[in-house]
Amino acid sequence: xxxxxxxLRGRGWRMTAQRRVVAEVLDGDHVHLxxxxxxxxxxxxxxxxxxxxxxxxxxELVSLGExxxxxxxxxxxxxxxxxxxxxxxxxxxxxxxxRDVHPAGNPLADLPDSERFGFVVSAVEVTYRGVCPNCAxx
Amino acid sequence: xxxxxxxLRGRGWRMTAQRRVVAEVLDGDHVHLxxxxxxxxxxxxxxxxxxxxxxxxxxELVSLGExxxxxxxxxxxxxxxxxxxxxxxxxxxxxxxxRDVHPAGNPLADLPDSERFGFVVSAVEVTYRGVCPNCAxx
DNA sequence: ATCCTACGATGGACTTTGTCCAAGTCAAGT
DNA sequence: ACTTGACTTGGACAAAGTCCATCGTAGGAT
Numbered sequence: 001x002x003x004x005x006x007x008l009r010g011r012g013w014r015m016t017a018q019r020r021v022v023a024e025v026l027d028g029d030h031v032h033l034x035x036x037x038x039x040x041x042x043x044x045x046x047x048x049x050x051x052x053x054x055x056x057x058x059x060e061l062v063s064l065g066e067x068x069x070x071x072x073x074x075x076x077x078x079x080x081x082x083x084x085x086x087x088x089x090x091x092x093x094x095x096x097x098x099r100d101v102h103p104a105g106n107p108l109a110d111l112p113d114s115e116r117f118g119f120v121v122s123a124v125e126v127t128y129r130g131v132c133p134n135c136a137x138x
Numbered sequence: 139x140x141x142x143x144x145x146l147r148g149r150g151w152r153m154t155a156q157r158r159v160v161a162e163v164l165d166g167d168h169v170h171l172x173x174x175x176x177x178x179x180x181x182x183x184x185x186x187x188x189x190x191x192x193x194x195x196x197x198e199l200v201s202l203g204e205x206x207x208x209x210x211x212x213x214x215x216x217x218x219x220x221x222x223x224x225x226x227x228x229x230x231x232x233x234x235x236x237r238d239v240h241p242a243g244n245p246l247a248d249l250p251d252s253e254r255f256g257f258v259v260s261a262v263e264v265t266y267r268g269v270c271p272n273c274a275x276x
Numbered sequence: 277a278t279c280c281t282a283c284g285a286t287g288g289a290c291t292t293t294g295t296c297c298a299a300g301t302c303a304a305g306t
Numbered sequence: 307a308c309t310t311g312a313c314t315t316g317g318a319c320a321a322a323g324t325c326c327a328t329c330g331t332a333g334g335a336t
Contacts, residue, residue, distance in 0.1 A: 190286065
């Protein structure tokens with residue numbers, strides 16, 4: 001199950017009930033919850049947990065590189081526990097469903113020097129948009 | 139100068155002092171202002187203009203397809219008048235400077251069917267991140 | 277040139293998402 | 307078990323944006 005928790009323990013992360021619950025909520029594939037969604041699920045397991053703690057904990061997990069921040073819309077940031085393998089995102093324009101995807105090739109290589117304006121370019125984020133089978137079907 | 143204003147007139151857009159000022163502010167290449175920045179510059183030309191009007195007008199320009207919304211960070215949306223040619227963005231991680239860039243190839247083609255999860259994929263947004271010459275130099 | 281009227285502008289209240297802080301609590305080492 | 311520094315809490319605060327009732331005006335009609 002939760003190798004996230006295992007990894008965190010191994011890194012000497014001080015363990016508290018609140019942190020454990022947040023880490024447990026953020027487990028699985030194609031998980032992209034907002035902070036408030038994480039809070040809601042955490043409250044179900046540990047009713048006293050506060051919003052501030054969820055924000056703090058998510059921020060730390062991001063700093064540790066164990067969770068990624070994803071901004072697929074202009075609403076709330078989402079948190080993606082799939083930080084161990086590089087990937088991009090595919091988003092349904094209707095229902096907002098998000099899938100992790102792995103495009104072929106290296107998008108960085110597609111930006112010619114003449115289009116770099118002297119920047120040292122080090123990263124690229126790609127968001128594919130479309131309609132998911134569920135929304136298209138109906 | 140402002141072909142944006144010309145185009146809008148041609149499309150039967152009702153012209154007001156406020157709308158003209160917003161359209162004038164949004165003119166040029168590599169322009170990526172936030173709504174508040176647009177408002178600040180608009181106020182310099184027309185002191186009575188309200189924030190709500192700037193938001194309304196920007197929203198309409200986006201609906202008309204004359205201006206693009208850009209979300210390069212999790213802060214405010216930015217508005218890009220360069221809607222006539224498809225392009226992506228290159229962002230400086232230090233100072234936030236943004237350039238319009240044109241990558242080679244079609245990023246849509248890089249997403250194999252096996253990675254589409256049954257979605258009908260219709261668009262892709264790419265954000266390159268790096269450090270601009272100004273920030274790297276110092 | 278003036279009048280009408282629907283469309284646009286206004287500003288203030290409200291919402292959402294997130295940050296900050298002082299005070300209380302607790303995990304983990306001794 | 308004690309101690310201590312790290313963690314948690316709740317509430318105040320802030321930034322970005324939306325909503326709405328009311329007022330004003332662009333532009334067609336006369």
